Each structure stands twice: as C-alpha cells, then as structure tokens.
Amino acid sequence: MSVPAQAEKVRNLASIAGVRSNQLVGYGLVVGLDGTGDQTSQTPFTIQSIKNMLLQFGVSVPADTNPQLKNVAAVMVSASLPPFSKPGQHIDVTVSSIGNAKSLRGGTLLMTPLRGANGQVYALAQGNMVVGGYGAQGASGSSTQVNTLTVGLIPNGASVERSVPTPFDHGQYITLDLNTPSFTTAARMARAINQAAGPNTAEPMDATSVRVTAPAKAGQRVAFVSFLENLEVNPAAPRARVVVNARTGTVIIGSNVRVLPAAVAHGNLTVTISENPQVSQPSALSGGQTTVTPSSSVSAKQQKAHAFVFKPGTSLDSIVRAINQVGATPDDLIAILEALKKAGALKAQLVVI
Known part of the structure; x- marks a missing residue:
C-alpha cells in the first residue's frame, strides 16, 4: 500500500548553498x-x-x-x-x-x-x-x-564587528541543497520550479543539489528566492528504517516498515543453580573430623514461547499490536526484529545505536 504524498514548502526541504552560520x-x-x-x-x-x-x-x-x-x-x-x-x-x-x-x-x-x-x-x-x-x-x-x-x-x-561575505548575490545561479538527500525529491523540486517559473529554470544536479537560474540584481534575487521558498513540493517517501538503541531498549519503527511472510517464536530459558553446603559432624569419641559436603540443585524454567505470524505487507500497527498483546518487553521486540532481518523478512534498514 503506497504512502499518501504530503506537499511541503521548499523552505522546509532545502537551504541555499553558501548561506549558513x-x-x-x-x-x-x-x-x-x-x-x-x-x-x-x-x-x-x-x-x-x-x-x-x-x-x-x-x-x-x-x-x-x-x-x-x-x-x-x-x-x-x-x-x-x-x-x-x-x-x-x-x-x-x-x-x-x-x-x-x-x-x-x-x-x-x-x-x-x-x-x-x-x-x-x-x-x-x-x-x-x-x-x-x-x-x-x-x-x-x-x-x-x-x-x-x-x-x-x-x-x-x-x-x-564584521560581516561574513556570502555567494548569495554572485553568479548566475543559486543552488538549493536538500536537507535529506533524495533523487526523487530533487527531480520533483526541479519540476515544480520549472512549472512555476518557466522551463529550464531549475536543473537537478544530484541527490542533494538543485541549480536554479536567478536574477542578477540583489533586490530581484531576494524576491525570487522568496517565491521559491513558498513553492510546494511532494517529497519522496522516507526510507523504511528501524532504529534500535541497545543500551536503553528503545525501538523506533518508521510508519512505512513492512515485512514479508514470516513466523517468529520467541521465549526465554532461565537456568538456576543453587549451592547448599552440608556440614557432616561425627559422633563423640569416634575420632572423625568435621567436614563440609557440597550439595547443588539445578533447575531450568522455560517461559511459554510466543509465536508471531506476519502476513505479506504487514504494517507497523500490526507488528506493535501483536507484540503488545502478549506483553513482550522492548528486549523481546529487539530480538524479534533482528530475527526478521536475518531471515530477510524485514523490508527496512535496521540501525543499531
């Protein structure tokens, strides 16, 4: 299912090259x-x-x-x-x-x-x-x-006490640098500028930069940039990504994360070993010595494994809902996501910080 496009103004998507602090x-x-x-x-x-x-x-x-x-x-x-x-x-x-x-x-x-x-x-x-x-x-x-x-x-x-010169009012062109590099967004931005300001006004240079022909006079250039900043562009959908903070157990899942058909069973195995040493005391006048004999008890407990079945194209809401229903912890969620990634079923970039 495609993500609906939402128009953004150019000023929220890009900045002018050379105009910086x-x-x-x-x-x-x-x-x-x-x-x-x-x-x-x-x-x-x-x-x-x-x-x-x-x-x-x-x-x-x-x-x-x-x-x-x-x-x-x-x-x-x-x-x-x-x-x-x-x-x-x-x-x-x-x-x-x-x-x-x-x-x-x-x-x-x-x-x-x-x-x-x-x-x-x-x-x-x-x-x-x-x-x-x-x-x-x-x-x-x-x-x-x-x-x-x-x-x-x-x-x-x-x-x-002193101003810093900028290349804003020099040259024939101004360059718009995208905040998030994307070939799709750069192409759409150039297309929107050409539709509003005339053909061949803007040209995408790469995934980050769009070169725009601008007026030579400073006043006209300011008005032209103001016009560009208020144009609306449909940016590319963000890349599907899952960010995991292993130290704090925080997991952030993007809204466009999808999974392929997969089944995951996750459970915990707890092994407990207890030491209870016993003292052996000989009877009186027997000539024996008091000794300590070891006594160990080992027990293993495995919690009930939770099985998750994900259908093709399962979305973020379905993943979170299934995990919350069985009371899984953030550590459980991290383990499930890593298992999906290794199995090739997670259609997203898994980033561990």
Missing part, C-alpha cells in the same frame, strides 16, 4: 564571582591572564607575586554568527569554564574578542551571565546542585 570562539575572564572562581594555585593560566589584563590598564604585578583570587574564572566563549549579520547587530553567547571554578553564577564576562576559523575577530562579547541552576553546600561537606553551574548564557551578549 559561522562558529566563533574566544578566551576571556569572568569576574565578580562570590568566592566560586578558579583556585589560582592550580590554574596558572588564570593568573597569567589577570596579569596581562592588568598590564593593559597600567597596573604592573611583580613576577614573583601569586595573587590568590577566588572571584575570577577563565572561560571559553562560543557563539554562532548567523548569515547576513551586519556590524552593530547582537548575538547570543555561551560561556563555559575551563578551570576549576565551582560556579559562574553572578559573574560578569569582560570584553572578549570572538574569532572565526580564519583567526579574524568578528564579534566582541561582554555582559552579565544567566546561569540556569543553583547549588548549596553546608559546613559538613554535604551539598546539593541543580543543573550545571559552570556554563552560562548572555542573551545578545556580543556585538557583531
């Missing part, structure tokens, strides 16, 4: 902590950073001085620079401790340059952090904690 990272200092910062005796890089910072403000710390600060923590700052970001706009940043600070709650991040993969500075981060958690510790050493206290967020905490 860029990762930024930087090293900085968080100050103003309430005694929960780095233990500077164990984190020499924190002391070095403090000395370098103070030197920029004209404060010289003697080389043989080791300030024992508890309100400072060395951190790594990370952010994602969205496409088309312009100087002056703000982005969120994440601050993570790299030393042995106990908590960043209540701290303030000092101005930190954020660099891209090419080493250039694209944003400057600074501000008060929001830490989604709390912790408390008593004098006896007992403590409690909710969430992670060494990672914080600064909403709009970085200002963009």
